Amino acid sequence: MGFQFQSVAAVSPLISADLGLDKSQLGWLIGLYLLPGIAIALPGGLLGARFGDKRLVLVGLGLMSAGGLWLSLADSFYEATAARITSGVGAVTLNVLVTKMVADMFEGRERFLAMSILINSWPIGIGLALLVIGPLSEVSSWHLGVLSSAVMAAVGFLTVLTFYRAPMGSEPPAPASGVGLGSLTGKEWQLLLISSLPWMLYNAAFQIEISFLPSIFVASGYGIKDAGSLVAVNAVLFVVGVQAGGILLKQARRPDLVCYFAIVAWCISLLLLTSNTDPLPWLILGGLVGGIPAAALVSLPTEFLAAASRSAGMGIFYTVYYLGCAILPGFAGRVYDLHGGRSALWMAAGAAFVAVPILWLFRRALATTETS
Numbered sequence: 001m002g003f004q005f006q007s008v009a010a011v012s013p014l015i016s017a018d019l020g021l022d023k024s025q026l027g028w029l030i031g032l033y034l035l036p037g038i039a040i041a042l043p044g045g046l047l048g049a050r051f052g053d054k055r056l057v058l059v060g061l062g063l064m065s066a067g068g069l070w071l072s073l074a075d076s077f078y079e080a081t082a083a084r085i086t087s088g089v090g091a092v093t094l095n096v097l098v099t100k101m102v103a104d105m106f107e108g109r110e111r112f113l114a115m116s117i118l119i120n121s122w123p124i125g126i127g128l129a130l131l132v133i134g135p136l137s138e139v140s141s142w143h144l145g146v147l148s149s150a151v152m153a154a155v156g157f158l159t160v161l162t163f164y165r166a167p168m169g170s171e172p173p174a175p176a177s178g179v180g181l182g183s184l185t186g187k188e189w190q191l192l193l194i195s196s197l198p199w200m201l202y203n204a205a206f207q208i209e210i211s212f213l214p215s216i217f218v219a220s221g222y223g224i225k226d227a228g229s230l231v232a233v234n235a236v237l238f239v240v241g242v243q244a245g246g247i248l249l250k251q252a253r254r255p256d257l258v259c260y261f262a263i264v265a266w267c268i269s270l271l272l273l274t275s276n277t278d279p280l281p282w283l284i285l286g287g288l289v290g291g292i293p294a295a296a297l298v299s300l301p302t303e304f305l306a307a308a309s310r311s312a313g314m315g316i317f318y319t320v321y322y323l324g325c326a327i328l329p330g331f332a333g334r335v336y337d338l339h340g341g342r343s344a345l346w347m348a349a350g351a352a353f354v355a356v357p358i359l360w361l362f363r364r365a366l367a368t369t370e371t372s
Contacts, residue, residue, distance in 0.1 A: 001091045001122065001125060001128070001205040001363075002090065002121060002123060002124065002125025002126040002128075002131075002309065003125035003126070003128050003129045003148075003152045004033070004087060004125075004149035004152065004153060004224075005030075005033050005034075005065055005070055005091070005125070005126065005129075005207075006125065006129035006130060006133070006144050006148075006168040006210065006211075007068070007071075007129055007145065007148070007149040008026070008030050008033075008071075008084070008138075008146070009015060009030055009132050009210065009211040009212075010027055010114075010129045010133040010145065010214065011132050011134065011137045011142040011145050011146065011216060011224075011251060012026055012211075012214055012215050013214075013215065013224060014137055014141070014142040014224070015142045018076070018142065018334070019064040019080060020075050020077070021077060022334045022337060023215070023334075023336045023337040024330065024333045024334045024337055025077060025331020025333075026080075026215075026333055027211070027212075027331075027332060027336070028238075028330045029080060029081065029084055029208075029209070030207070030211045030326070030329050030330075031325065031326045031327065031329035031330045032084045032085060032088060032326065033083060033084055033087065033088040033091060034091075034092070034207075034321045034322045034325045035085070035088060035091040035326035036085060036088040036092050036321045036322070037088075037092040037095075037096075037214055037318055037319065037321065037322020037323070037325075037326065038060040038319055038322050038326065039291075039320055039322075040089055040092040040093060041092055041096050041315050041317075041318035042312070042315030042316060042318075042319055043309045043315070044056065044060075044096045044315065045096045045097065045312065045314050045315035045318075046051065046311055046312065046315060046325060047251030048097045048100065048311070051077070052075075052166070052355055053097045053101050054123065054160065054164055054166060056093055056097050057093070057094055057098065057160055057164075057263070057285050058094035058157060058160060058161060059090070059093060060089075060090040060092070060094035060097070061090060061094060061153050061156045061157040061160065062090065062096070062153075063085045063087060063089050063090025063091075064090035064091055064149075064150075064153035064156075064296065065090075065150045065153035065154045065157060066073060066086060066090075066150075067083050067084065067085070067086035067087025067088070067089075067090060067150075067152075068083075068087050068146065068147065068149040068152075068153055069147065069149075069150040070083035070086060070087075070296045071084060071146050071149075071150075072146040072147035072150065073143070074141045074142070078205065078339075081272050085226070087149075087153075087173075090153070092301050092318070092322060095318065096314060096318045098118065099118065099277040099298065099314060099318075100310060100311060100314045101166075101203070102114050102115060102118050102335070103115075103299075103302050103310060103314070104127070104307075109249070110297060110324045111262070111295075111299050111302060112245075112246050112249045112251055112255075112295045112296065113246040113247065113295070114246075115244075115246065115294075115298055115299050116242050116245055116246025116247075116249075116293040116294065116315055117244050117246065118297040119294045119295060119298060120239045120242050120243055120346070122235070123235045123236070123238040123239045123242065124235075124236075124239050125152075125293070126210055127236045127238075127239065128179060128231045128237035129149070130214075130228040130229070130231050130232035131228065131229070132145075132148060132230040133145035133146070133149075133228075133276070134224050134225050134227075134370045135147060135225060136222060137172045137224075138225060145164055151218065152326065163360065167309055172372075176300075181312050181320055183238050183306075183308050183309040183312050184295045184309045184313060184316075185309070186311060187304075187369050188209065188304060188305060188306075189311055189354065190365065190369075191301075191304050191362070191365060191369065192313055192316050192317060192367060193320075194322060194358065194361060194362045194365055195300035195301055195303075195304075195317070195362050196301075196316065196319075196320035196359045197320065197324075197355070198297050198300070198324060198355040198359045198362070199298055199300065199317070199321055200320050200323070200324035201324065201351045201352060201354055201355040201358070202263070202294070202297055202322045202351075202352060202355050203321065203324075203325050204249055204324050204328040204329070204348075204351050205270075205348040205349070205351040205352035206290065206348075206352075207325055207328075207329050207350040208329055208332040208344055208345075208347060208351070209234075209270060209286075209345065209348045210231060210235060211329055211332075212336060212341060212344045212345075213230070213231045213234075213269065213273075213345075214227045214228055214229070215336075215341065215342070216341035216342075217230055217231070217279070217341050219341060221337075222353060223364045225273060230279060230280065230283060231283070233280065233284065233287065234283040234284075234286055234287040234288070235287070237283075237284055237287025237288050237291070238290055238291040239284075239285045239291065240287070240288060240291065241262075241287055241288045241289060241290055241291025241292050241294075242291035242294045243291075243294070243296060244288075244292060245258075245262070245291055245292035245293060245295055245296070248292065249292075249295055249296050249372065252264060253260070255296055256296070256360075256363060257281075257298050258292065258293070258296075258357050258360060259292070259293035259297070259356075259359060260359070260360075261292055262289045262290070262292035262293050263290075263352055263353065263355060263356055264288040264294060264353070264356065265285070266286050266290035266352060267288050267349040267352050267353045268349075269283075269285045269286035269289070269290070270282075270286060270346075270348050270352070271345070271346065271348040271349050272285075273345055274342040274345050275285075289341045291308050296363035297318060297355070298360070300362065301313050301314060301317045303366065304366060304369070306323050306324050307352060310345060328347075330350060331347075332344045332347050332348070
């Protein structure tokens, strides 16, 4: 999923020139991959409960493969939009169900470590895309680079089909009627609306950074390959940071405090990328500290959702996530067009920083709920 998400940004100068895209349209095309989540996240989770997680994951991977193939053949912005929506519907279905499956398997602080391993598939995919798609496109064309994302999805389809077996009891029977929202209590609704925001803002900031840095570096005089390699350093170190965060948060006596410091340090690194200095040190710093809070933020709903309400709850959680992550990169592209690349990074830093007070607010609301 991370590989396919980044497939457009990795060749952004080439695809923009060929299809005649401005930065706003490019940002829209990037964010469009996540836009179907607004409508698909909730029913996707509930359909997984009704028909089985594996079946829906295979449907998702099939749509990702078909959408990637279609995008590689597109010759207009509108065709690219339709192809991106197709693959995005599949990616949303995949993401919601895989996160729920991990949440079902692990409890307590073990979940931090399990979620950190799962989350790392996202930056690993993005890093691979930056290392693979750019060079492929320079050898041939952006069409071949984008086609590789369809191949990756097809490999995922065959892997799940061949090897995955659901753990005993992990797929309970679906409710006999309704869509499952009735399983959520009033307190769970309140906590969901708060806990969904830090994960959404955190990911939107990362997507803005990783999507527009290649264009920013190219505008600064780097070649496409060198720009992709620089951003790949950041993505690879995010992998290290996420995994280190899973271990650190599991051991920390105050994991939220670790998250606060890590997010603030990441924001500082984003702001320093706008200075006229060597970007490599700030890419390294941002990657190492930026990944630390991921497992804690994605696990927030699992701290209060009952097993019976987890499908509906995770669907709501990801609906908020996808809404923000679909809209904010497009808005950042507009800001980029009007004020330059530095302003997009300022926007990313601002989005990440807002997650800090909202996480604090969630803790207050959760404590109030537990004592009432």
